[in-house]
Amino acid sequence: MLLAVEVGNTETTVGVFTGEELTHHWRVSTVASRTADEHALALTGLLGMKGLGFDALTGMAISSVVPRVGQTLRDMARGALHTEPIVVGPGVRTGIPILTDNPREVGADRVVNAVAAFAAYGGPVIVVDFGTATTFDAVSERGELLGVAIAPGLQISVNALAEHTAQLNRVELVRPRAVIGRNTTESLQAGIVFGTAGEVDTIVRRMAAELGGRPTTVATGGLAPVVFDTCETLEHHDPWLTLRGLRMVHDLNAGTGQPGRRR
Helix, strand or coil: CEEEEEECCCEEEEEEEECCEEEEEEEEECCCCCCHHHHHHHHHHHHHHCCCCHHHCCEEEEEECCHHHHHHHHHHHHHHHCCCCEECCCCCCCCCCECCCCHHHCCHHHHHHHHHHHHHHCCCEEEEEECCEEEEEEECCCCCEEEEEEEECHHHHHHHHHHHCCCCCCCCCCCCCCCCCCCHHHHHHHHHHHHHHHHHHHHHHHHHHHHCCCCEEEEECCCHHHHHHHCCCCCEECCCHHHHHHHHHHHHHHCCCCCCCCC
16 A cells, blocks of 8 residues: 655645555645654554554655655654655656756646646646645646646635735635625625636636647646636546646656556
8 A cells, every 4th residue: 555645835635545546535734843753643543544554554655845844754754664755856757747947846746736637638738726826737738747827825815815904804715606795705705716716717728728729627636626616617626636646656666657648
């Protein structure tokens, strides 16, 4: 069994793979101050809920955009799992060309999303990841990561309004009954949800025009369900896309396989 851990700025996604099948998955808060021992304790609890322990794991793969957490997870793997994890970053094979000006500055989550999306849907494909930021990954027909667009995420927008206005509070991130808000809560929800949907549709259409052809569009990330049905350009909701890409990168580097396109 493979333990896959994808660390975002706000949430950490954890998955257990049996072969190519994602058998268990969780979303937890990212806590940058956790030590390696605290990570071991938290993961022990998650695995224990499914009747598993560290002894059932044969490897670990890590993708992290929070360097401190990535390092403590690496230390945890060495100490608790007695294994050297595959950590996505420079020097790790991904099976996908990165054609940005500086490939080393591309986030690990961007890379594994591109790997998984091309494997599942072919190219061209656009991945919209709704996390702390809303990111747009453009993958060519040949499976090259051409570039990324980055916008403030839904939760950041909510927090910014609450922190910089005197009479607006944080609201639940749900789609309101109408775009014309009849109270403050619905007004905020309408602006954030429908505004984000409009932003997504505009960027996706512009990316599609630059890519050429008719790109497949895929939504992922913890906040994707909030706006997926409101967007006009999103075709697939794939909540565990990043974990599957992480598994593919692990297999490529462990010598057990390569990222490939599924028909």
